[in-house]
Amino acid sequence: MRSDDHSATIDVPHVESKAVIKGKASLLPAAAAVAARPVGGWKKGVAIFDFVFRVSAMVAAVAAAAAMGTSDQTLPFFTQFFQFEASYDDLPTFQFFVIAMAIVASYVLLSLPLSIVTIVRRFAAGPRILLLFLDTVALTLTTAAGASGAAIVYLAHNGNQSTNWLAICQQFGDFCQKVSGAVVGSFIAAVLILFLVALSAMALRRV
Amino acid sequence: MRSDDHSATIDVPHVESKAVIKGKASLLPAAAAVAARPVGGWKKGVAIFDFVFRVSAMVAAVAAAAAMGTSDQTLPFFTQFFQFEASYDDLPTFQFFVIAMAIVASYVLLSLPLSIVTIVRRFAAGPRILLLFLDTVALTLTTAAGASGAAIVYLAHNGNQSTNWLAICQQFGDFCQKVSGAVVGSFIAAVLILFLVALSAMALRRV
Known part of the structure; x- marks a missing residue:
């Protein structure tokens, strides 16, 4: 007390x-x-901001996973042997992206009740430390998905002359746009989760 | 008081x-x-662990940046027009990796005095919250460098049939080994910085 x-x-x-x-x-x-x-009042405000940021991060993560998961483009011409098609599961990095963002979105959804606990019991340090640690892990996962996705998207857009990897975005423009959008979504989610970590750290301060 | x-x-x-x-x-x-x-006593122990982890993270980050920065392989055969050479600056992702790991290593070095402050003044919340926030940002940077590097290293090792990107590690084996080592180093640094964040969160607890 x-x-x-x-x-x-x-x-x-x-x-x-x-x-x-x-x-x-x-x-x-x-x-x-x-x-x-x-x-x-200050602590309660922080807790409510925490909840709002959490919901926004969940929306961003779901949007990123959905945009990447539905990215699929079939070119309107084909040879006798195969049709030209690009899908996210052609690239293992994009598969990892979808799985990681789905995990992050699920975690953020499951953490909402704990966030409500910090609004109601605003001096409880236990739930906050748990949230802080799990948020940091979620931040790591989101950043890893976003950064690896960005590395591949950059390659798809620009190619690389030294390694002779050609830019595929000249053929698969729509696919690339959707994939780039997904990467942007994951970075938005990462920034929101970074804010969550900062809020938790501020709220843990012994005032 | x-x-x-x-x-x-x-x-x-x-x-x-x-x-x-x-x-x-x-x-x-x-x-x-x-x-x-x-x-x-418990808080002082946490602060000393913080210092030790910090030094280890700095060593890992410096090793990762150095391994990536010195990765360079010239093949022993050449045509009339050019020699086959692979270097980290052929790939923008690896350039980002070197810059990011250098920033992280510098930050960790500069944070050591602040870590000593938390050993001496073990009830000071201000330096800890600052360290917690900056550590989280450093963690994000390390993870981004490691994950994007890993995405490109995976591509270099295995190639990708759908996009017709060929594995370059068959020719540049030594280059790939060194680059993979650098990525592993960055992941070790990321895990150590994750521990630092967890330690700071524990130490902030109002006991």
């Missing part, structure tokens, strides 16, 4: 004595109440 | 009254002193 929680009930004798035993009794309850109000 | 800091001087009147004004006076100084000792 914190000193600002019982400042309103400081006149009830047994609450006072319990607080004294914990060694945190406020002997100036009025001053403590004045100081406690902005602290609590 | 925390309640356990002035528990030894609780009998000096003006210190007592100053603490009372701040609303955190411990009325059971002996109990507070007993409780404070293990907490402090």
Whole structure:
């Protein structure tokens, strides 16, 4: 129990004595109440921002996974033997991208209840540390998916002369656009999760 | 000032009254002193681990940047017009890798003094939150470098039939080995920085 929680009930004798035993009794309850109000409001604001950012990150991750997963283009001409088709599962990196973004989106969805807990119980440090650590792992996964996807997309757009890898975007323009959009979505999700980590760190501060 | 800091001087009147004004006076100084000792030791241990992990991460980042930066292979045969040579600066992703790992290594080096501050002043929340946030950004950069490098290294090793990108590692075996080593180094650095973030989160806990 914190000193600002019982400042309103400081006149009830047994609450006072319990607080004294914990060694945190406020002997100036009025001053403590004045100081406690902005602290609590600030923490609650952080927790609500946390929830909003979390929902946005989930939307961005789902959009990125969906855009990549539905990227598929068939060229309108074909030879006797095969048709020219590009799909995300031609490239292992893009498969990893879809799986990673799906995992991140699921995690963020599952973390929403925990985020609500931090809104309701705004002084609980346990859920916040858990969220901070899991958010960092999710950030790593999102960044890995986005960066590896970006490396391949760059190659698809520009090719590489030294290694003789040709740009495929000249043929598969629509495919490349969709894939690039997915990569942008994953970077938006990464930035939002980075904000989440920063918010958790701020909220953990002992004020 | 925390309640356990002035528990030894609780009998000096003006210190007592100053603490009372701040609303955190411990009325059971002996109990507070007993409780404070293990907490402090635990926090100091975390801070020392933080320093050790930080030095290891710096070594890993420097090794990754150096391995990538010195990767260069010239094949022992050549045509009339050009010699076959592979170097990290043939691929923009590998250039980004070197720059990113150099930035991470510099940041970790510059963060060492701040880490020492957290060993000495183990209850200071400010330096820890700053370190936590900057570590998260460094983690993102390391992961991005490692993941994009891994995507290109995978392509160099295995090629891709759908896009007609051929595996270059059959010709440039030594180059590929060195580049793969650099990517592994960056992942080791990323794991160490992830540990740093977890340690900072644990240390921020209000005990």
